[in-house]
Amino acid sequence: MKVISLVPSITEALFDLGLTEKEIIGRTKFCIHPAEKVKNVEIIGGTKNLNIEKIRSLHPDLILANKEENVKEQIESLMNDFKVTVYNTETIEDNYYLVKNLGLLFNKEERAQTFNLKIYDVLYQAKINSKVKAAYLIWKNPYMTVGSDTFIHNVLSEIGFENIFKNQTRYPEIRAEDLAEADVIMLSSEPFPFKEKHIAELKEVYPQKKIMIVDGEAFSWYGTHIAKCESYFRELILEFDR
Known part of the structure; x- marks a missing residue:
């Protein structure tokens, strides 16, 4: 085919x-x-x-x-x-059926199941010990974040972060002032390529707040990608469980 x-x-x-x-x-x-x-x-x-x-x-x-x-x-x-x-694909369950469906389509059912089990294991092992309020930014000028009907939100929730914009949908535009409630501000490496200079800009507004660049692929690439992010998520949660 x-x-x-x-x-x-x-x-x-x-x-x-x-x-x-x-x-x-x-x-x-x-x-x-x-x-x-x-x-x-x-x-x-x-x-x-x-x-x-x-x-x-x-x-x-x-x-x-x-x-x-x-x-x-x-x-x-x-x-x-x-x-x-x-x-x-909006949820981890959607992702399970995506991978399963691809396995059925191409006669790769066993391999698909192996990846699905690994994804659930990676997310289970990556849970942080206490809820951390997070803001996840995907764009700048204007700042844009993620609502509850996105795959990114669901990954965040699975590993223990509480999205402060969970009552919104899709990718709402926000202002820097809207980030005050967050314990951590996550700047995604994609689709906007956030860099260290963007952390510095937000530090001018929130000098005491934890602001970090995160791997956008780990949070937004559905399919099999999460199965390969075990070490990344393990290191990420260590930032919060020390």
Whole structure:
């Protein structure tokens, strides 16, 4: 089966489940894992600006997309000519069924189950001892955070953080003043590439508050990625359980 993945984390998951470059014939420019394998796969644009004609020229048997990451109109256009499966992954349970479904699709059920069990184990082992109020920022100018109906929120909750914006949805815009309640401000490495200088900017407003850069992939890449973040999460929670 020839498949095109329009989602970085799904591309990674397909390779993790054992598919090869012979089966994965197209991916977006943001599909960067595993680096040594994706470099051999045709790029068909970005997640939100697909090269439809290039996709057509590849004649895929299946296209895998995501409700949030891809543009509805582009996906509907592809549906006229190809089989397209659109996933919507907001919770850890959603993720379980995503990985399970991919395993069934490509006859990799055993491998999929191994990854699912590992993900649950990683999240279980990563729990912090007491609730820590957190603000997780994904963008700057304006600052944007995550509401309760996002995968990031669910990962935060699973390992013991209380999202101070849990009563909001999607990715609300906020101001620096809205972060006062947080015990920790997490600045994600993606999609906005927060750096140390951005910590310094917020330290001017909150000099006593814990502000840190976190690995955006560990929190936002669904599929199989969390299974490989055991050491990262272990080190992260040590920051709070000392």
